[in-house]
Amino acid sequence: DGGITQSPKYLFRKEGQNVTLSCEQNLNHDAMYWYRQDPGQGLRLIYYSQIVNDFQKGDIAEGYSVSREKKESFPLTVTSAQKNPTAFYLCASKGQGGTEAFFGQGTRLTVV
């Protein structure tokens, strides 16, 4: 089945640690996105990538980093510089010429 897979589903991080969230898609989509969702605030764009080896900052990129070495993969690293990392993180992808985005099931990150 084609789709977007995010892992892990739940992640716990100690303060001061970097963590990496995985996002893999087998939809052959060119564009991939990372969103953060907090209660009552909808989805906010962290980073996006339109093609391999290229990515752009979104609205809230500070404290995050990404890479796009393969078309299928777009991992997000939450660094220790992110002051309030506890949130629900969503990865999405979109095909060339397409308008709608398709989402993974999300990773819930909690700082302990």
Add this chain to the structure above:
Amino acid sequence: QKEVEQDPGPLSVPEGAIVSLNCTYSNSAFQYFMWYRQYSRKGPELLMYTYSSGNKEDGRFTAQVDKSSKYISLFIRDSQPSDSATYLCALTSGSARQLTFGSGTQLTVLP
């Protein structure tokens, strides 16, 4: 002012009711309009996608776009408890642009 405004609710209705969910937007460049449904602790799933002004129907769901008023709506007829979820509107100016989301409306349909 946010580009997209959506009433967060929560909205509670009895089973069988007609539900109206709405978003307003300020950027006239938005040309494509989507509604996503998100169950608790899950990723959003695409429900409806429209391009032009007017109505688009899919089963119990109708999406309505009024570009002149910059207003979009999602109607749910004969609402069911399984419709209980958060509904997000999403807009974009073109296929190369990322989506701009509303904050979501939390809907509960009571049996």
